[in-house]
Each structure stands twice: as C-alpha cells, then as structure tokens.
Amino acid sequence: MDDDDFLALIAELETQLLEVGASELADENNYTHRDENTGEDRLLEPRERLIAMLHAFDRFLAVRDGSTFRNAMSRIRQYTNGGGPERVLFLPVADESVRGERDFYDVPDLSDVPDLSQVRRSVALLIEQLRSEPEPRPRGGAL
Amino acid sequence: MDKAAASKEIRNIFSAYKKLTPTDRKILNGLKKGKLYELYVLSWVVRDLAKRGFILTFNGTSLQFKGSPGKIKNSEPHFQITSPNATAPPLYLFVDIEFDTLGSTYVGVSDMGRLVPHGSQDHREFLLIELKRPSLSIGRKELDQLEDYVNSILAQPDFVNTSNNWNFYLVTSEYDDVVKERITQENRAAGLFIDKPNHKVWVKSWAELLREAEGRLKFVQDQLRIEVSTDEIEKRIAELKASVLKSEALDLGEGSAEMTENGTQGGRKRSSKAGNQPPSPPP
Numbered sequence: 301m302d303d304d305d306f307l308a309l310i311a312e313l314e315t316q317l318l319e320v321g322a323s324e325l326a327d328e329n330n331y332t333h334r335d336e337n338t339g340e341d342r343l344l345e346p347r348e349r350l351i352a353m354l355h356a357f358d359r360f361l362a363v364r365d366g367s368t369f370r371n372a373m374s375r376i377r378q379y380t381n382g383g384g385p386e387r388v389l390f391l392p393v394a395d396e397s398v399r400g401e402r403d404f405y406d407v408p409d410l411s412d413v414p415d416l417s418q419v420r421r422s423v424a425l426l427i428e429q430l431r432s433e434p435e436p437r438p439r440g441g442a443l
Numbered sequence: 444m445d446k447a448a449a450s451k452e453i454r455n456i457f458s459a460y461k462k463l464t465p466t467d468r469k470i471l472n473g474l475k476k477g478k479l480y481e482l483y484v485l486s487w488v489v490r491d492l493a494k495r496g497f498i499l500t501f502n503g504t505s506l507q508f509k510g511s512p513g514k515i516k517n518s519e520p521h522f523q524i525t526s527p528n529a530t531a532p533p534l535y536l537f538v539d540i541e542f543d544t545l546g547s548t549y550v551g552v553s554d555m556g557r558l559v560p561h562g563s564q565d566h567r568e569f570l571l572i573e574l575k576r577p578s579l580s581i582g583r584k585e586l587d588q589l590e591d592y593v594n595s596i597l598a599q600p601d602f603v604n605t606s607n608n609w610n611f612y613l614v615t616s617e618y619d620d621v622v623k624e625r626i627t628q629e630n631r632a633a634g635l636f637i638d639k640p641n642h643k644v645w646v647k648s649w650a651e652l653l654r655e656a657e658g659r660l661k662f663v664q665d666q667l668r669i670e671v672s673t674d675e676i677e678k679r680i681a682e683l684k685a686s687v688l689k690s691e692a693l694d695l696g697e698g699s700a701e702m703t704e705n706g707t708q709g710g711r712k713r714s715s716k717a718g719n720q721p722p723s724p725p726p
Contacts, residue, residue, distance in 0.1 A: 301446050309446065309453065313453055316457040319457070320460065320461065363479050363480040364479065372482045375487070375490050376489050378490075379489050379492075380489060380499045380522070381498055381499060382500055384501045385501050385503065385504065385506040386504050387506070388506040390507075390508050391508065410478065410508075412467065415463075416463060422452070422455070426449070426453070429449075
C-alpha cells in the first residue's frame with residue numbers, strides 16, 4: 301500500500317469514529333510530532349497516523365469494556381479483606397435530595413457493560429498487520 | 444494486506460462494536476463520564492495500598508460512582524484502611540471523588556470559587572473561576588452559558604437584597620473573534636465582558652493571565668530593587684538615631700540644650716502631647 305491508500309483508510313476510520321461519537325479521536329491535530337529541525341508540529345506519516353488512531357480507538361474501547369470491569373473488580377476483591385464490593389453502581393445524580401425516587405431505584409450497574417474483548421482483539425490484529433506491511437511506497441507510487 | 448482488505452476490516456470492527464454498544468442510556472452516560480476508568484484506577488490504588496502493608500476493608504455492599512457533585516458521607520460505601528503502623532488512625536477511601544468546591548458552599552457548582560475576606564461582616568466578596576479544558580476554544584455559545592450561569596447565581600435567594608460583590612473569571616486557552624470583540628471594548632479593561640455595580644465578568648486566556656502575572660511580578664521586583672549608597676545608609680541611620688534619642692529625652696523630661704535655650708522645658712512637642720490629655724482636675 302502507498303501513502304494514498306493509507307490516507308483513504310484514515311478517511312474511512314475518521315468516518316467510523318465520528319459515527320460512534322469519538323470525534324476527538326478523529327481529529328488529526330491529535331496525531332502530530334514535533335519536527336526537531338524546524339520546531340513545528342507536523343502530522344504523522346499516513347501509516348503511522350492510521351496505527352496511532354487505531355491505538356487510540358483501542359483505549360476508547362478499553363474504558364467501555366466489560367472485561368476491564370471484571371479485571372478491576374477481581375483486583376479489588378483480591379486485595380480487600382472480606383471480598384470487597386458486590387456491585388458497582390453509577391448514580392447519575394449524586395444527592396438524594398435532588399435525585400428522584402425512580403432514579404434512585406433505577407441505577408445502572410456497571411457489570412452490565414458488554415464485553416468488547418473480541419473487538420479489541422480484532423483492532424490489535426489489524427494494527428499488527430498494518431505494522432508488518434512493507435514501507436509505504438511514495439505517493440503516486442510509480443518508479 | 445491490501446487496501447480493500449484493511450478497509451473491510453475497519454468496517455467489520457466498527458459494525459461489531461456498534462452491535463455491542465449498550466442501549467441503556469444511563470450506562471452509556473456512566474461510560475462517557477469515565478466511571479469504568481475510575482474503577483480501573485481505583486483497583487490499582489487498592490492493590491498498591493495492600494502491597495504497602497495497608498489492610499483494606501469495604502464498608503457497604505456496592506461501590507457508588509456519582510455523576511455529579513455530591514458530599515462525602517460516612518454513611519455511604521467506602522474503604523476503610525488500616526495502617527501497618529498500628530497506632531496510626533484509620534484512613535478512609537471514598538469513590539465519590541467529585542465534591543463541592545469552596546465556592547459551591549455559596550453558589551452551587553464551579554471549578555473553583557472562594558469567598559474573599561472583607562472588612563465588613565455584612566458584605567461579601569466572591570471570586571469564581573471557571574476553567575475550560577485546554578482543547579476548547581470558546582465562542583458565543585460558551586459566553587451565553589457563562590452569562591446564564593452568572594445570572595442564575597445572582598438570582599439565588601441567598602444573594603438577593605444582600606451586599607455582595609462578585610468577580611467571575613472564565614479562563615480558557617483561546618477564544619474566537621466574537622468573544623474577542625465583546626471583551627475588548629473602548630473605555631473598559633481588556634477581558635472585561637460584563638461590568639455591573641455588584642459584579643464583573645472577565646474572560647481571560649491562560650496566556651493573558653500569565654502575562655499579567657509576570658507584569659505584576661516585575662513591578663514588585665522593580666520596587667524592591669532600591670540601590671542605596673553606604674553614605675546614604677549611614678546618613679539615614681544617624682537621622683533615625685538622633686530622632687529616637689531626642690524623643691526619648693523629651694519623654695523623660697530631661698530637656699536638652701535646645702529646649703533649655705528655648706525655655707520651653709519639654710518644648711512644643713511635649714505640650715502637643717499634653718494637649719491631647721484631659722485637663723487636670725481643680726485642686
């Protein structure tokens with residue numbers, strides 16, 4: 301693949317990221333490096349940028365992944381006398397004087413968060429495959 | 444792998460993720476607010492404390508992460524931590540890490556806020572600072588939000604018909620041209636967005652704040668950089684010494700050559716002091 305191919309893949313990834321509400325990950329300004337000679341910030345080369353964006357998406361998934369929840373709970377229980385908490389609740393409104401009665405009994409349990417480990421494995425595999433690609437041909441490609 | 448295969452794989456990954464995305468709006472909200480990340484960090488804090496010899500017990504049945512500021516209460520679930528040093532008092536670890544700031548005691552929620560001391564007990568000076576995340580460039584929308592926020596605070600029953608003065612600061616990395624126009628008006632200090640008798644609203648960038656602070660610091664440094672020659676120091680010490688000795692002599696009523704010559708015996712200075720005293724009672 302050449303740089304144009306990687307740029308097309310970046311465009312595809314940006315569209316997908318925007319669709320799932322990860323606009324910050326789609327912003328190319330987050331994928332720059334400092335040019336040591338000029339001191340200017342420059343965009344990463346297309347292949348590196350694509351890989352960096354996929355890494356960022358993996359982090360995005362990690363904080364939404366049920367396996368992160370289970371690992372954290374297992375760690376807490378391992379190091380807490382008496383076993384630690386049974387559940388983890390998210391209270392949208394903190395103060396019970398403000399919180400409605402319905403809200404109080406309808407608190408989401410974070411253990412219901414879906415397992416995304418398979419999706420994350422696919423992301424890791426794609427990163428691996430992109431890394432093992434030969435150096436991208438120059439733009440336009442023809443010698 | 445070619446481009447078509449990579450593109451297909453990207454679509455497959457996102458398709459799989461979308462199918463697994465929770466439909467429960469509240470769970471989604473919790474995830475967006477980073478609650479799972481908080482749990483992850485907490486698990487490492489617990490592990491590290493245990494590895495350092497602390498003994499942790501959990502008081503309660505469920506951990507409760509809060510989506511908005513709330514008070515820390517002993518009655519709510521938390522960890523109790525016993526130090527390896529048996530004589531040390533127990534420690535408590537709460538997960539509702541969002542809490543009211545100083546200013547919120549008076550005004551609800553803000554990033555930073557404080558009551559500024561004032562000479563009069565009836566009057567209160569408030570300083571409220573709202574910090575915006577660095578990646579956000581503020582525009583008309585944020586300015587309108589700030590104005591609504593200020594108005595809602597000023598309308599609180601606690602502050603109606605009481606003597607208060609407010610300074611609101613919105614601090615940001617950058618602002619757009621609309622904001623710039625509204626905070627750079629003729630005959631007004633730069634950054635002043637609203638100027639009312641009992642409140643002022645300022646918009647400042649970090650760069651401006653730092654520049655102003657540097658300016659003030661330089662002014663103070665310049666004032667402290669006083670060059671005085673040795674002769675000047677000695678002259679001033681001599682003058683000071685003379686004036687101290689003179690007033691001591693006057694207070695003790697010993698008189699001096701000058702006073703004796705003037706025949707005032709204690710002189711004008713003493714009489715002026717005496718002039719403040721009540722007249723002597725009649726014999």
